[in-house]
Amino acid sequence: MTRDTPARSTFILTLDCPNRPGIVAGISTRLFELGANIADAQQYDDTGQDRFFMRVVFDIAAADGLAGRLEAEIGALAAQFAMRWTLSDTARPARVLLLVSKFDHCLVDLLYRWRIGELAIAPVGIVSNHPRTLHADVDFHGIPFHHLPVTPQTRAAQEEEIWQLVQSTGTELVVLARYMQILSDGLARKLAGRCINIHHSFLPGFKGARPYHQAFERGVKLIGATAHYVTGDLDEGPIIEQDVERISHADTPEDLIRKGRDIERRVLARAVRIHVERRALPNGRKTVVFGH
Numbered sequence: 001m002t003r004d005t006p007a008r009s010t011f012i013l014t015l016d017c018p019n020r021p022g023i024v025a026g027i028s029t030r031l032f033e034l035g036a037n038i039a040d041a042q043q044y045d046d047t048g049q050d051r052f053f054m055r056v057v058f059d060i061a062a063a064d065g066l067a068g069r070l071e072a073e074i075g076a077l078a079a080q081f082a083m084r085w086t087l088s089d090t091a092r093p094a095r096v097l098l099l100v101s102k103f104d105h106c107l108v109d110l111l112y113r114w115r116i117g118e119l120a121i122a123p124v125g126i127v128s129n130h131p132r133t134l135h136a137d138v139d140f141h142g143i144p145f146h147h148l149p150v151t152p153q154t155r156a157a158q159e160e161e162i163w164q165l166v167q168s169t170g171t172e173l174v175v176l177a178r179y180m181q182i183l184s185d186g187l188a189r190k191l192a193g194r195c196i197n198i199h200h201s202f203l204p205g206f207k208g209a210r211p212y213h214q215a216f217e218r219g220v221k222l223i224g225a226t227a228h229y230v231t232g233d234l235d236e237g238p239i240i241e242q243d244v245e246r247i248s249h250a251d252t253p254e255d256l257i258r259k260g261r262d263i264e265r266r267v268l269a270r271a272v273r274i275h276v277e278r279r280a281l282p283n284g285r286k287t288v289v290f291g292h
């Protein structure tokens, strides 16, 4: 951009609504009238649910109060179509709270991708139910670390501390980076649609604890990892991303855990990117994930 070119902002609009004619025309016309340029548009018509999904990336002349005006204009149109919608300024990274337990390979991987600018996130805190000494060799780059130990007796109080942290830091996304505590229904509801977990199996196989040991006993030939939104039903939340790798009869549970670490890391990183780029739209028990 030269000195004379006026600054432009880029926004991502996502929407879903009952399907009917005129949705795309309505959105594109309204954006045109606002002086926006549509750079990318993807849509999906779920004929089974009679529901329409769309993701639009557009740029527009930067101006004070622009986001507020866009929200008012799009909100008026959304009301006509009974849309659920989100509008994000791509210049503002998502504020992310990272939760971890003993195993920090996914956490370290996310911090690396953030540090090199690959992931557009703003880590606001790291929470572990284990002490900082367990991760003594990990540089958290000044991100506040919160040791919040938990027992069955203290779970409610510990979750309240997490919730207070979410609110006080303006957290927009909570990532369970191998956080091995089951969130209560209450906290899962408060974080609906903005809490991602990495489960170390190819769901729906091997839910719950120790999935690699379950897989070893079953004699599988593929292991995998699944990133999903967290709900009150353990490991049942809408799936965002998955991947697998081949294993053999000669692999021990420790081999599966070792091979699984790389799958977990890349699946979680992809899911966080999909979420912060607003490519995942909830669709009942499933998700619509637009291309990238």
Ligand SMILES: Nc1nc2c(c(=O)[nH]1)N[C@@H](CN(C=O)c1ccc(C(=O)N[C@@H](CCC(=O)O)C(=O)O)cc1)CN2
Binding pocket: 176, 179, 180, 181, 182, 183, 184, 185, 188, 197, 198, 199, 200, 207, 208, 209, 229, 230, 231, 232, 233, 234, 235, 236, 237
């Ligand atoms: N409400 C939800 N909470 C969590 C989910 C979820 O889908 N919904 N995913 C889990 C992660 N997870 C598997 O990926 C998982 C974590 C923990 C357990 C478990 O049995 N935990 C024991 C304690 C284990 C320990 O202290 O080491 C427990 O909480 O009683 C199973 C699966 C994260 N939370």
